Amino acid sequence: MVVTRFAPSPTGYLHVGGARTALFNWLYARRTGGRFILRVEDTDQKRNTPTATQQVLRDLRWLGIDWDEGPDVGGPHKPYHQSQRGEIYARYVKQLLEQGKAYYCFDTPEELEALRAKAGPGFAYARPEQFPTDEDAARARAEGRPVAVRFAVPQDREFIVDDVIRGQVRFRPGEVGDFVIQKSDGFPTYHFAVVVDDELMGVTHVIRGQEHLMNTPAHLALQEALGFRTPVYAHMSVTVSPDGGKLSKRERPKVLRQAIQAMGDVDVEALAQAASLSAEDVESFLAGKSVPDMPAIDAMAAALGVSLPEINVVDFFRSGYLPETMVNFLALLGWNPGDEREVMDVQELIAAFELERLTKSNSLFDRKKLMSFNTEHIKRLPADRLLRHYRAFLQETANPATQADDATLMRILELCRGARTLAEIEQKCRFLFVEDDQVVYEDKAVRNVLHKHDGLGVLAEIEKNLKDWTAVTAEAVENLLRRLAEQRGVGLGKIAQPLRVALCGNTISPPIGDTVGLLGLDRTRRRIRRALEGCTQNP
RNA sequence: GGCCCCAUCGUCUAGGCAGGUCUAGGACACCGGGUUUUCAACCCGGCAACAGGGGUUCGAAUCCCCUUGGGGCUACCA
Numbered sequence: 088m089v090v091t092r093f094a095p096s097p098t099g100y101l102h103v104g105g106a107r108t109a110l111f112n113w114l115y116a117r118r119t120g121g122r123f124i125l126r127v128e129d130t131d132q133k134r135n136t137p138t139a140t141q142q143v144l145r146d147l148r149w150l151g152i153d154w155d156e157g158p159d160v161g162g163p164h165k166p167y168h169q170s171q172r173g174e175i176y177a178r179y180v181k182q183l184l185e186q187g188k189a190y191y192c193f194d195t196p197e198e199l200e201a202l203r204a205k206a207g208p209g210f211a212y213a214r215p216e217q218f219p220t221d222e223d224a225a226r227a228r229a230e231g232r233p234v235a236v237r238f239a240v241p242q243d244r245e246f247i248v249d250d251v252i253r254g255q256v257r258f259r260p261g262e263v264g265d266f267v268i269q270k271s272d273g274f275p276t277y278h279f280a281v282v283v284d285d286e287l288m289g290v291t292h293v294i295r296g297q298e299h300l301m302n303t304p305a306h307l308a309l310q311e312a313l314g315f316r317t318p319v320y321a322h323m324s325v326t327v328s329p330d331g332g333k334l335s336k337r338e339r340p341k342v343l344r345q346a347i348q349a350m351g352d353v354d355v356e357a358l359a360q361a362a363s364l365s366a367e368d369v370e371s372f373l374a375g376k377s378v379p380d381m382p383a384i385d386a387m388a389a390a391l392g393v394s395l396p397e398i399n400v401v402d403f404f405r406s407g408y409l410p411e412t413m414v415n416f417l418a419l420l421g422w423n424p425g426d427e428r429e430v431m432d433v434q435e436l437i438a439a440f441e442l443e444r445l446t447k448s449n450s451l452f453d454r455k456k457l458m459s460f461n462t463e464h465i466k467r468l469p470a471d472r473l474l475r476h477y478r479a480f481l482q483e484t485a486n487p488a489t490q491a492d493d494a495t496l497m498r499i500l501e502l503c504r505g506a507r508t509l510a511e512i513e514q515k516c517r518f519l520f521v522e523d524d525q526v527v528y529e530d531k532a533v534r535n536v537l538h539k540h541d542g543l544g545v546l547a548e549i550e551k552n553l554k555d556w557t558a559v560t561a562e563a564v565e566n567l568l569r570r571l572a573e574q575r576g577v578g579l580g581k582i583a584q585p586l587r588v589a590l591c592g593n594t595i596s597p598p599i600g601d602t603v604g605l606l607g608l609d610r611t612r613r614r615i616r617r618a619l620e621g622c623t624q625n626p
Numbered sequence: 627g628g629c630c631c632c633a634u635c636g637u638c639u640a641g642g643c644a645g646g647u648c649u650a651g652g653a654c655a656c657c658g659g660g661u662u663u664u665c666a667a668c669c670c671g672g673c674a675a676c677a678g679g680g681g682u683u684c685g686a687a688u689c690c691c692c693u694u695g696g697g698g699c700u701a702c703c704a
Contacts, residue, residue, distance in 0.1 A: 102660095131704070133703085196701095208628065236675085236702095245627085266702095267702045268702095272702080274702090275704070276702065276703085281704090297630095297697085297699095298697095299699090324697095410704095426652095446638095447632060448631090449631095449696080451637060453638065458654090486634090503666085504666090506665085511665080515665070568663080583663040583664075584664065585665095587664060588661080597661060
């Protein structure tokens with residue numbers, strides 16, 4: 088039975104790279120009828136934040152990635168937080184110590200730094216002739232020195248990683264230096280915890296980023312020393328950002344900083360307040376000295392109206408992408424079904440997924456293509472599913488449209504066929520959810536539409552024609568406009584646009600008949616009147 | 627610096643392991659045209675790639691080597 092896992096370290100939101108790793112592991116488990124485990128690698132006390140785990144789980148659920156074992160669902164190998172598995176790791180550390188395969192060391196960070204500086208690049212920890220005893224360790228502890236444990240990596244043999252994607256990768260003897268397996272705070276290091284947990288949890292296939300390929304010989308050595316199995320390894324290509332380099336969460340703060348610097352003078356106090364930071368924090372961020380957490384970054388961007396590149400899964404949700412899109416797109420980054428299918432649903436993805444078809448080379452995250460996938464998925468998704476996604480999207484930002492009933496939202500969704508994101512739909516139908524006297528008239532629209540080609544005159548004529556209507560249909564409205572266009576000998580655009588601007592304040596809305604239909608006669612008349620009265624001055 | 631991985635249109639990729647059927651296929655983007663009542667969507671057409679150099683072979687995008695380029699790792703982070 089195939090067992091895969093995703094093991095995020097909860098240092099922030101789940102980003103797309105992590106989501107892709109999770110997805111591939113999940114797809115493979117689902118494809119083979121195996122099990123998928125979620126394990127939280129929270130052994131770094133300095134970096135983990137308490138809310139991050141919940142956010143990561145939430146992001147995975149949004150994507151539709153479920154786990155058979157892990158936080159919230161439990162399982163036979165609990166606990167699934169590494170921070171709670173201390174005793175287990177301690178047992179194996181003890182075993183290695185007793186077998187003389189690992190040893191204590193007492194260096195302070197400063198001493199280590201000095202050694203590294205002296206040795207230059209290619210530093211390898213010098214293994215002592217005699218390993219310190221338990222008594223030595225106790226004494227060191229009593230003296231307040233840090234006590235860590237290093238694994239004595241066999242130096243006389245080569246290690247061969249047998250990788251599904253890359254074939255055999257050889258590492259010469261002496262290539263892997265002795266590395267720390269237990270930190271002085273008592274926590275295991277990543278290298279140690281993965282090896283132990285993968286063994287204990289019965290993981291058969293390790294699918295992870297290529298950046299881990301160089302760590303694998305160390306894991307192999309550890310497995311051998313502990314008498315563990317070696318799982319099947321698949322080191323996937325990495326997703327890179329358009330300007331080269333790994334797609335990283337650091338991109339958002341970077342873009343924000345550049346945007347602010349480009350704006351010239353900004354109100355630091357206001358910014359600090361928006362992000363609930365101190366002015367010093369903001370200054371320090373702008374100077375490139377520090378980086379606040381993601382919610383603070385998001386808050387500042389929102390306050391300034393700067394749009395940041397989406398990096399985290401939640402960013403794509405907020406930008407109006409569907410989980411179906413993300414899953415489809417991410418799956419195609421470094422994998423393909425071997426035929427010419429591209430837009431696929433999850434079931435198709437699962438049915439077609441094979442490790443053998445993973446690509447070796449890195450790929451660029453192309454937001455343009457992502458958007459085109461989203462357009463396709465919006466089109467092909469059943470109405471009720473789309474409605475659910477749209478409600479979730481509206482709720483995320485407490486949009487007034489949340490108040491609308493299902494029938495209204497369904498109608499909106501229908502009218503917005505062809506939209507590329509949920510955000511576009513929201514924008515296109517926002518006019519429905521503002522009060523008639525709150526419509527904001529965009530300068531550009533007023534200038535180009537109402538004040539050209541006798542836009543106001545057209546509007547007045549429409550008002551006159553609408554006066555004694557008692558009911559309205561999209562068709563009737565369009566017939567009226569068509570008639571007026573004919574009378575004036577102009578295109579429909581010259582007639583429809585002034586009305587659209589009067590009703591929406593801008594030039595974007597569903598087909599004009601439907602726009603009036605959604606609004607109803609009274610609100611339409613009120614808005615026409617207001618436009619006629621308020622937009623006589625050229626802005 | 628050392629070690630490791632990778633290399634087909636601008637981008638994601640098919641083809642490569644079993645060399646000829648590849649005058650290299652698809653998708654996104656882009657360009658041109660059409661449809662149109664705005665934004666989208668839609669329809670038609672077009673541009674565009676085997677990184678370079680050596681081999682092996684009757685024959686190489688496909689196999690080997692070198693160069694170049696890109697990426698990664700080199701922590702008491704994961």
